[in-house]
Amino acid sequence: MDNFTFYTPTRYIFGRGAEDKAGTLSAELLGRKVMIVIGGGSVVRSGLLGRVEESLKGAGVEYVILKGVQPNPTDDLVYVGIEEARRESVSGILAVGGGSVIDTAKAIALGAIYDGDFWDFYSGAAVPQKALPVGVVLTIPAAGSEGSGNSVITRRDGMLKLGTRTDSVLRPKFALMNPELTFTLPPEQTAAGIADMMAHIFERYMSPTRDVQLTDRLSEGLLKAIIEEAPKVMANPTDYQARANIMWAGTLAHNGVCGTGRVEDWTSHAMEHELSALYNVTHGAGLAVIIPAWVTYMADVAPEKPAELARNVFNVNIPDDRAAALACAAALCEFFASIGLPTTMRELGINNPDVPLLVERLHAVKGHQFGGYRLLDPAATTAIYTLAL
């Protein structure tokens, strides 16, 4: 187990009616005037935005609203938000939505009190030291951004999708999590969210660090629960209990606890980011395509951890590591397919992907070799993208 620091100062309020705390918690933790950040019309149509506004008014918190966050959120709206946040002198940002909305809110929170270009924090030119406080009303369990110190933004110029990661600067001050708010998610979004949270655990589990039995068993437990609950939410979108399990799983998958004391991988995310950037696919669906291909590739290179996952999560009883790793890839594909996710690029709607371009862009960002579990060079990433066709 490697040395680590772990600090997760987010207040989680979980359950029915949690969003009614938006006013009092914003008053306490975000200050006298907040910017509400939302996506499209669903939070308006559902009445959620109205309830949040009432809650803020009731607590004497002023607000402005920034709308229009899209999936795979882009820098242009961040710049608009930063300008407005400064003009309106807001004291905090309240994200009402899923990962894209929260990540946009975090980028605005960084940029509003930074003299330079907020993109510096994503390009690696600067390290986040401070940000306006962010609060969350969560509507999509997937990205885990409600509890993480991370944010991912795509720069339109060059479609560069990059993330910033902080120990605690970007962790939301509070997250209001009412599983009922997820009842109306379309099935494909529910499924993509499930793949996303599984990927967050997977990227930590796939570690070269030995002797991390505690976080191994913890990660396996979370994965097993997600696999157990996923069919229930797909079959019955208003199953409160299953929705609740999935929602809390999304947070624990990405608050960092599964990664404590170990080197993490994150190559599947990096490879998917290029798919998203070039073909604008849903992040979770892209992960469902990349991860089994990555596992298949690793069966020949470093099958130990995929084999362990196969045995401890999918009850695969095969002594040979390579065969067990291949069984892991098959089990992942079977599971993803069972909840309606694509497991090939073709199924994802990308019939003729430009693999050389994907590889070139990927390594332009990540360097010639990258990866926590095993280093991937262009030959390796070409092989994995090809396995994903």
Place this chain on the structure above:
Amino acid sequence: MDNFTFYTPTRYIFGRGAEDKAGTLSAELLGRKVMIVIGGGSVVRSGLLGRVEESLKGAGVEYVILKGVQPNPTDDLVYVGIEEARRESVSGILAVGGGSVIDTAKAIALGAIYDGDFWDFYSGAAVPQKALPVGVVLTIPAAGSEGSGNSVITRRDGMLKLGTRTDSVLRPKFALMNPELTFTLPPEQTAAGIADMMAHIFERYMSPTRDVQLTDRLSEGLLKAIIEEAPKVMANPTDYQARANIMWAGTLAHNGVCGTGRVEDWTSHAMEHELSALYNVTHGAGLAVIIPAWVTYMADVAPEKPAELARNVFNVNIPDDRAAALACAAALCEFFASIGLPTTMRELGINNPDVPLLVERLHAVKGHQFGGYRLLDPAATTAIYTLAL
């Protein structure tokens, strides 16, 4: 899953040399003058106290030292500490030790800025609203107090052992966790600590709340890892990796995550507290005696959760719930015995326990019926104590 709030704002610094951060973190989070609280001589003899003092001096933090905390810590030293904390106008408390030291530090932190008797918070007469900030250098993985909002103190007058539980008021600001500091723990203390952390998971797992698959699988994963690592630390006390897994397990077992969204039990703890108070046994050893008896009793009353534990942690393959629950009790006994723990009161050194007195004292504190999983009345607790003989 029930509604819940979860807020764990403790900074964990984990790994070799973690204690060297005592100075800088105290300066930042505890203020200009701290009271160091320690137990007996082991932290002096090992040189740890000296290193912590150097670290504080290096960071310009003044300190006074309060020594003499005993296992099952008592109120008399808390009163001494409160007086000294006031007289010296300390701004924070730094616990260097295990659960007894940390719980004493927390009690002093509460009492030093409270007008009344600190015991009010333990008797239930007052609810903790504020406390001096507490920091921890952990030397015994067991109680989980380094990450919890709880504290347990015994009042000498009547030997009343009671706890106070807060969402976050009593959570330490930081916890410095170097597994090397646990290399020199005597085997019986290591084993008792393992039983204690397992009990913290067990008390949450034994819940009447349905549909908490996520925290069920999470709890099972933690228990499996502890059971996997325990024999390693018993066989080789300087196995850094196994010590590290056990140390971090103790924190996650009791930071509350395993209890999110569910009613918890805590009857085994309450029953053990009476054993500790009357016979001054080691808390963890007492739990190793009470828990199998509790499980055996439940086999006839409500075998579902013990049966689930048997199947998912101990790989018991028995369809009948009652038989599986009895197998759970047997597996727990076998495991506890394998690390040298007692599993009967006789083995604990209590040859002729006064069961009626234990039961009388227990219900005087907890009421005629108490318990999260199933309500226990005096007939039930008498049966459990008797099963533990």
